[in-house]
Amino acid sequence: MTTNTHTLSGSILRWLGVIALPFFLMLLFLWAGGWLTPYRLTQVAMLDALQKGSGMHPGFRRNHAKGVCITGWFEGNGNASSLSMATVLQKGRVPVVGRFALAGGLPYQADAPEKVRSMALRLMPSDRQEWRMGINDIPVFPVGTPQEFHDLQLASRPDLTTGKPDPARMQVFRTSHPWLQTARAQIGRRPVSSGFADDTYRSLDSFLFVAEDGTKTAVRWAMVPVQPVMPEIGHANDHDYLFHKVIEDIHTHPLQWRLMVTLAGSGDAIDNPSKGWPQDDRQINAGTLTLTGIGSEENGPCTGITFDPLVLPEGIMPSGDPILQARSAAYMRSFYLRSGERPTAPAVSPEMTVPSANARDKKS
Amino acid sequence: MKNVESFTLPSRILHWVMAVMILAMLLIGVFMASTVGSGYYRLVALHRSVGIAILVLAMLRLGNRLHTPPPPLPEDFPPVMKIGAHASHILLYVLMIVLPLVGWGMLSAGGYPIPLWGQSVLLPPILPHNPMLWAELRSVHTLLAFLLFGLVLAHIAAALFHGLIRRDGVLRSMVFRKSLDPISQESHGD
Numbered sequence: 001m002t003t004n005t006h007t008l009s010g011s012i013l014r015w016l017g018v019i020a021l022p023f024f025l026m027l028l029f030l031w032a033g034g035w036l037t038p039y040r041l042t043q044v045a046m047l048d049a050l051q052k053g054s055g056m057h058p059g060f061r062r063n064h065a066k067g068v069c070i071t072g073w074f075e076g077n078g079n080a081s082s083l084s085m086a087t088v089l090q091k092g093r094v095p096v097v098g099r100f101a102l103a104g105g106l107p108y109q110a111d112a113p114e115k116v117r118s119m120a121l122r123l124m125p126s127d128r129q130e131w132r133m134g135i136n137d138i139p140v141f142p143v144g145t146p147q148e149f150h151d152l153q154l155a156s157r158p159d160l161t162t163g164k165p166d167p168a169r170m171q172v173f174r175t176s177h178p179w180l181q182t183a184r185a186q187i188g189r190r191p192v193s194s195g196f197a198d199d200t201y202r203s204l205d206s207f208l209f210v211a212e213d214g215t216k217t218a219v220r221w222a223m224v225p226v227q228p229v230m231p232e233i234g235h236a237n238d239h240d241y242l243f244h245k246v247i248e249d250i251h252t253h254p255l256q257w258r259l260m261v262t263l264a265g266s267g268d269a270i271d272n273p274s275k276g277w278p279q280d281d282r283q284i285n286a287g288t289l290t291l292t293g294i295g296s297e298e299n300g301p302c303t304g305i306t307f308d309p310l311v312l313p314e315g316i317m318p319s320g321d322p323i324l325q326a327r328s329a330a331y332m333r334s335f336y337l338r339s340g341e342r343p344t345a346p347a348v349s350p351e352m353t354v355p356s357a358n359a360r361d362k363k364s
Numbered sequence: 365m366k367n368v369e370s371f372t373l374p375s376r377i378l379h380w381v382m383a384v385m386i387l388a389m390l391l392i393g394v395f396m397a398s399t400v401g402s403g404y405y406r407l408v409a410l411h412r413s414v415g416i417a418i419l420v421l422a423m424l425r426l427g428n429r430l431h432t433p434p435p436p437l438p439e440d441f442p443p444v445m446k447i448g449a450h451a452s453h454i455l456l457y458v459l460m461i462v463l464p465l466v467g468w469g470m471l472s473a474g475g476y477p478i479p480l481w482g483q484s485v486l487l488p489p490i491l492p493h494n495p496m497l498w499a500e501l502r503s504v505h506t507l508l509a510f511l512l513f514g515l516v517l518a519h520i521a522a523a524l525f526h527g528l529i530r531r532d533g534v535l536r537s538m539v540f541r542k543s544l545d546p547i548s549q550e551s552h553g554d
């Protein structure tokens with residue numbers, strides 16, 4: 001009898017021994033993948049929050065969905081080469097593929113002056129040390145952390161009945177995030193230019209330039225238009241006026257921007273894109289971007305890639321800014337999802353990007 | 365207790381080094397693919413380099429395995445289980461080689477640069493840039509990784525089944541010291 005219970009409990013113990021390790025690993029795996037912690041902010045939750053605001057539009061970017069492809073080149077002047085060994089910042093010309101877009105996940109939204117505009121660029125030197133960036137025409141980012149971005153998306157999602165953000169929900173977000181008020185005010189009173197061509201686009205996030213000797217310098221940068229900045233004029237009856245205008249502009253003459261690099265002063269917030277840097281920080285003109293071509297996303301070279309801000313050349317590194325990490329993760333997931341979907345025709349069609357008779361006349 | 369020959373020392377070293385690497389890769393993989401947190405960039409970088417290291421080691425291991433065949437399974441082992449053991453080992457080898465290749469291939473098809481270590485050394489693309497292919501391979505990478513994880517769990521359970529239930533020396537053939545299997549020293553059972 002005693003030996004019997006002994007072997008019985010012994011064999012139960014042995015079987016427990018067999019399943020204990022696999023069971024433990026299974027738990028670890030589920031925990032690592034976030035399946036046991038529903039409150040943890042995941043890539044899926046981030047994209048869901050974006051989608052709640054704009055609905056599902058298969059094949060389109062989950063943010064900055066309405067856009068157009070651009071091409072040209074970047075010519076470094078070497079002024080920043082002592083701060084960063086990136087080949088793109090040395091003297092010389094590299095080809096560029098990019099994209100102009102409106103912020104937001106709606107691929108067919110109507111253009112409007114106050115909507116955030118963006119420029120995305122892929123600088124491609126021959127040694128494959130690429131530099132990708134997605135930069136916006138606002139002075140600072142409205143939030144400083146991925147969680148705040150997520151919560152802001154949910155708070156500002158349009159109400160089902162009115163189609164507009166629910167003011168009460170926005171108010172709750174504002175009162176619970178008083179530290180974002182300065183950023184909101186700065187964005188609210190920014191000057192608005194007439195279109196994509198005369199707009200200034202900023203990295204907002206900070207990065208580190210790495211010199212040959214390993215010295216790291218925290219920087220932000222902006223693309224500042226060479227074209228004269230024109231005031232905004234109304235275009236109530238053209239749904240796509242911003243895109244029509246930039247297509248016309250590029251077909252008339254090449255558009256140019258200066259890459260202005262700002263070096264962090266002491267006390268500047270490196271890891272928080274919702275905090276601006278003072279005007280008197282040192283700036284370096286590092287080169288000139290020239291755009292000569294424009295084409296629809298439908299068949300253009302900007303659709304099949306993502307402008308992941310952490311695709312960086314040797315000589316540029318991410319700062320500790322937490323938004324950058326969330327962007328890299330979310331852009332990959334958005335790129336993955338949309339690449340597997342069948343897209344509908346984009347708002348800016350291939351026909352729209354053909355030079356008009358008017359533009360051809362001006363050029364010749 | 366039957367006397368099962370041990371795996372050769374190189375085989376055992378390869379097995380355990382890779383066991384740790386692969387388990388770590390599976391956990392890092394599901395963690396980074398869900399996170400938007402501050403470890404993302406570094407984890408993906410680590411994932412790429414360790415993944416490529418696994419690819420290289422798996423090919424070495426395959427060579428080693430073809431060169432020095434493993435010790436035979438115990439004779440009284442049921443044939444069905446023998447087939448199962450062999451099939452699962454073949455599948456493990458296939459996945460150890462195919463999974464990193466899919467990872468490398470999908471980033472190639474997605475038009476991503478693929479830094480191997482730091483930012484200076486880039487791997488060449490092994491597939492043409494093709495966004496549809498990128499999306500498909502990205503799904504395949506998840507699918508195969510989950511399959512590998514399931515297989516590894518079953519494999520570990522089977523190894524412990526050998527060691528604790530059958531006590532046939534198979535577990536010992538892969539561990540380093542014979543005394544690591546103290547329960548089988550007890551007198552009851554077989």
Ligand code: HEM
Nearest residue numbers: 061063064099118120134135149203204306326330334335
């Ligand atoms: C946690 C914060 C952010 C999240 C979750 C997020 C999310 C996204 C997503 C999912 C896309 C679509 C990517 C694709 O499918 O290729 C996108 C595009 C873009 N984002 Fe963000 N974003 C964030 C912050 C920012 C910031 C700080 C900036 C500007 C400095 C920015 C600028 C852009 C630009 C310019 C694009 C369009 C790129 C293109 O034209 O392809 N985003 N964003």
Ligand code: HEM
Nearest residue numbers: 389390393394396397412415416418463464467468506509
């Ligand atoms: C034995 C080797 C490997 C294992 C076990 C492995 C495992 C995994 C796992 C479990 C995931 C998460 C899948 C998901 O939850 O959707 C993943 C994602 C990923 N893996 Fe691997 N992988 C391996 C090799 C590689 C290699 C060699 C590369 C690239 C060179 C790579 C690149 C990636 C990327 C880019 C992701 C997606 C990250 C994201 O979605 O944010 N993997 N891998």
Ligand code: HEM
Nearest residue numbers: 379383386387429434453456457516520523534535537538
């Ligand atoms: C704690 C975890 C593990 C234990 C206890 C374990 C144990 C064993 C044992 C006892 C054998 C010998 C089986 C025989 O005689 O044929 C073996 C073989 C093998 N194991 Fe594991 N293993 C573990 C994890 C892993 C992992 C993570 C992998 C990765 C894929 C792996 C891959 C293999 C392969 C491919 C073989 C076949 C033998 C060879 O040709 O190398 N094992 N393992």
